[in-house]
Amino acid sequence: MNKYKETFGVDISKDVFDVHGSTSGHNQYKNDATGFTKFLKDLPKASLVVMEVTGYYHYRLAQFLYKNGTVVSVVNPLSVKRFIQMKLAKVKTDKSDAKMICEYGVLNEVPLYTALTDMQSECLQLFRVLDNFIKHRTATKNKMHGEEVLGIPSKFTYRALRRNKKHYDIEIKAIEAKILSLVKEDQQQQLTLLTSVPGIGQKTALFLIIVTDGFSKFETASQLCSYVGITPTIRESGSSVRGKARISKVGNRKLRNLLFLCSFNASKHNKACRELYERIVSKGKSKKLALIAVVNKLIKQCFAIAKSGRPYDETYVSILPR
Template sequence: MNKYRETFGVDISKDVFDLHGSNSGHDQFRNDEKGFRSFLKILPQDSIVVMEATGYYHYRLAQFLYKNNVVVAVVNPLSVKRFIQMKLAKVKTDKSDAKAICEYALANEVPHYNALTDVQAECLQLFRLLDSYLKKRTATKNKLHGEETLGIPSKFVYRSLRRDRKHLDKEIDGIEERLLSLVKKEQQQQLTLLTTVPGIGTKTALFLIVVTDGFSKFETTAQLCSYVGITPTVRESGSSVRGRSRISKVGNRKLRNLLFLCAFNASKYNKACRQVYERLVNKGKSKKLALIAVANKLLKQCFAIAKSGLPYDDAHVSVLKTN
């Protein structure tokens, strides 16, 4: 199945990265430029290097190897975790994880990594920072509410929290403005197309483009819906277990929340989404479940619009390719 001379699984931590070659076995290097170059020297030609998406840690190595013409694959950590669980592994170390990633790559088709442009890299950095600030702002709002409930016994604390919220509001506005300008620079047409979908606003369209690299990361709607985390999970076993169907929350929480909010308007003004909502509610399903289905439908519409390059049209959106 594997067409490469050697497959390397890489487990990355803050200071070092462990690797396991399908032929050469285990090795370890420092997670810095010097370590990258040492690794590059021992890499046989026609090899593939596979690593998990680990936030900041994998990015530098993946970019370095890609720019040096090495085939790189970045895989979902959850997929590797499930693979390890299936093997009933009892040992978990950086060394064993590197070996497991190698074995996973040998047993499965892995997606090739494409280096990010400078604009894409900055957009992702801004998106992560924005998510961090949004969480801080929510925490600050909750603290303000708590102080108000107490009757504001300390005016100093209350004023400090208000200043903090005001500062976070300013930073969030600045980040969103910068994100919008960067996306317009490279993806203006796609941004315009997505906002033709009833229910999708500029902010949601912007985030969709950033986290999907202009939808280039995904080949099917199933992959995209799974990534966002709005695919239903069913819990049934035999005749006794009838678990409640719910969405899979393994995915991008920020984007999932935005789509859920968009679903409120889409259920009213988007013809296909309104039909989904009314059908489920008429069947006795909860309004929340119906809105989740609308969010799923909305995401599929966005995928179809982005891939087809055509604006939204009630008469034709149902026949656009979404698989």
């Protein structure tokens, strides 16, 4: 049971959002500024509003409520889905989902939402567009290669693809420069500190700073590891079930992927990471497991450096807890 006067579960879609209050029941509002204002007026004091991560739709409402002093929680939709399955619910509508989200918020200790800064919001939007452009540029390059293998039967097609790739090159370069300038303006020192860690590239350092709000969102390195989704999960039951330990993967997938790519360089050029990698491999463990351990080590190094304000020191970092 939570400590709030009333808990509201919100199921939000493109045009409307359904709300279920723990004592006031169901209501529905338009998913626009007018609906947000009306919902805010209807909210009793000391209320908690719980909603799922739903791509773009939840963001505006969560930001609006937070900036107007309402306690908000944005929860993982998988957690709510498991809760609904546990309740053996047979009806699935927007109204019933709002009620289940409300019950989930009442019965569980949910994480509290912190609004994104203007810099974070713009940078995350830029990163999403950047990823999209990189994906399309790769597809265009692959298509160009296919045309070359065929001997370029259509020069018009090949020139069109080349122009398209050139356009993506220009846009990607501009977006990367914009992200860099925004972070430098706000977190120049942290960017310098993080890029001093062998294995951490500029793109990973930028994304780390943005999603952690300059590491202010986390008090311990373990919390950051959980956020990335790199903590192990154990599957054991009785004497017969002994599943392999795996990482949870319930976290920020993009950051996890960026750090995993960094682990390849870190296992060669970062002294502490190299020693850890070699020690695990020498015990007969898989290289992938060793690289996951390196990611964990990198996160702890970055966290320690960001919090201490000191640049990377090979002799100091090598004695961090393993």
